Amino acid sequence: MAEPVTSPATSGSGSIRSVLIANRGEIALRIIRACKELGIKSVLAYSEADADSLPVKLADQAVCIGPARVNSSYRNAHAVVGAALAYRVDAIHPGYGFLSENADFAAMCEQEGVTFVGPASDVISRMGDKIEAKIIARRAGVPTVPGSVGAISEYAEALAVASDVGYPLLIKAAAGGGGRGMRVVQAAETLEKDLQEIMSEAEVAFGDPSVYIERYLTDIRHIEIQVVSDGETVLHLGERDCTAQRRNQKLVEESPSPVLDAELRQGLAGAAVALCREVGYTNAGTVEFVFDNIERTYYFIEMNTRIQVEHPVSEMVSGIDLIKLQLQIAGGVPLELRQDDVVIRGHAIECRINAEDPDRDFAPNPGTIARFRAPGGFGVRLDTHIETGYVIPPFYDSMVGKLICWGQNRDEAIARTLRALEELEVEGIVTTAPLHARIVSSERFRSGDFNTAFVAELLATTSNPTT
Structure with missing residues (x-):
């Protein structure tokens, strides 16, 4: 660690x-x-x-x-x-x-x-508007997914972009997020209908009908860069690979990414820092990219202007407390760290553990924690608010904890994660912990050779245990 x-x-x-x-x-x-x-x-x-x-x-x-x-x-x-x-x-x-x-x-x-x-x-x-964010990224020299530069509001505009980009393509709500407000268009025959439907959905869900169009990349990874800035100094804390997802919701995150070489890693980090400088960013944030496995290139998709759920992954490999830095920067304390002070050591894996039942299409499973035992040992961290007797309310996100394990290398991090998942006991509710064990122990995950469809394929070919 x-x-x-x-x-x-x-x-x-x-x-x-x-x-x-x-x-x-x-x-x-x-x-x-x-x-x-x-x-x-x-x-x-x-x-x-x-x-x-x-x-x-x-x-x-x-x-x-x-x-x-x-x-x-x-x-x-x-x-x-x-x-x-x-x-x-x-x-x-x-x-x-x-x-x-x-x-x-x-x-x-x-x-x-x-x-x-x-x-x-x-x-x-500015960064919450995905169209504006894309324009800012291009101005900073950060590569973006080929597609429309501004908002699309008419079919003729969409048709022109589609002719240039090709099919399949992706229509995205400018104000969307968390996997919502997106539609894949497979052919020109459905473009007009899909455009109108996603604009209507965006208006209802986000109060903003603006959409844009991008090339739909089919074999991708999701890689993001943790940044922190005091307005003058901009640092990055390396990347997090968030490719293990279900329906665009992250399940397992790790750092470093198993697929990046030194040149790609440096390019991603440099792009994230350049974007922060361009927009005048202050405090902690995350710059998100898609990585095309086929072309082995990356494209900016959005910036999260907040601390991320998966920030402990970066903390475990860098030794830097991001929440403290957030508070200090907000209090006017300048960063005294420089990029050379940030050294990434070892490998960390985070499992987001939810009170959900995989056998019932991941339905939320609120209830009373009858018994709780946290895993421990070297390199194991569990961020959770639950305890024995705690009643999980039905009104909020179903996440009950984040298990983060560090190892000197990826193999050790995987072994430690599986050991910690085995030690974890949460009785009285159903959680996704067994699913995380299946993901992390799978040969595909161990190999590092997978994409964002990996979890769906795993669920389609294996049964879901409930214990």
Whole structure:
């Protein structure tokens, strides 16, 4: 496991003395712990459904901001900012999901004089619009998937792009994300119908009918670069390979990627840094790429202007605490790390463990944790908020924990992951832990030679155990 990186920047929190944490679950707990180590007072904003959760117990203070439904609590920007003002905190950390990439929320924080732990609202807005982000990437010299430069609103425009790009192609909602708002078009005969349908869906789902068109790449990997910037210095912490997915939802992430050579690795990292400089990015973020297995080239697809679920993978191989850096940068502490200080050591694998039943099409499985045993040992980390007796509410994302294992090399990381999954016990609910064991132990995963269709193919050819 990479040794923690120490520098003067890791010893203070700058202007931030108190933080409202506008999130729940394991990420809320992760932020609370970082705050405690930095001497920052943590105030947790929670919903009625999370009143008995571990983050509520461990925060310095906790305030209920509304009922269980997210639009009345965790996505209620006025309630969150109101709590921040009432408790007179210096900053708000949004975690991931909920309000973390909401430009209006970030602007509201700015207007009220509360520091938003993340990039500026205008940067969130620009990078959240996938069409604008693509234009910025091209301006920075970052390769993008061949396709339309701007928004497509008429069939004639779509037909012209399709003639240039060829089929199959992909129509994507400019405001989409998380695997939503996409449609593959196989032939010209369905282009007009598919275009109108995805524009209507985008309007309903995101309040924005804007779409763009790209070449549909069929044999790809998903590789992303972790970046952090104080507005002057931009660092990257290497790549994460997130290719093991189901329906565009990440299941297993690892670092380094098993398919990159030194030249490709350097190119990806350089592209991510160039994009950050072009847009004036501050704080932690992730630049996402697709990697074409056939052509062995990469294309920018989007930037996540927040901390990612899979950030511990980068922490394990770099020894750098990203949450602390987020808080310090937000507090005005400049980065004293330089790129040469960032050394990637060994290999890390993360399994996102959800309370879902693979035998029932991954239906959520909320309920009471009758018994919980966490795995341990060298190189094993479990980020979770669950404990014996905890009741998983039905209102939120079904993730109950992230198992992250480090090894001196990929083989050792795989072996340690399988050992840790075997040690993990969660009784009272069904989880996806057995599925993760099947993924990581499969010959295809071990070989490193797979693409984003790998998990679907594995599920189609093998049975799903429920124990």
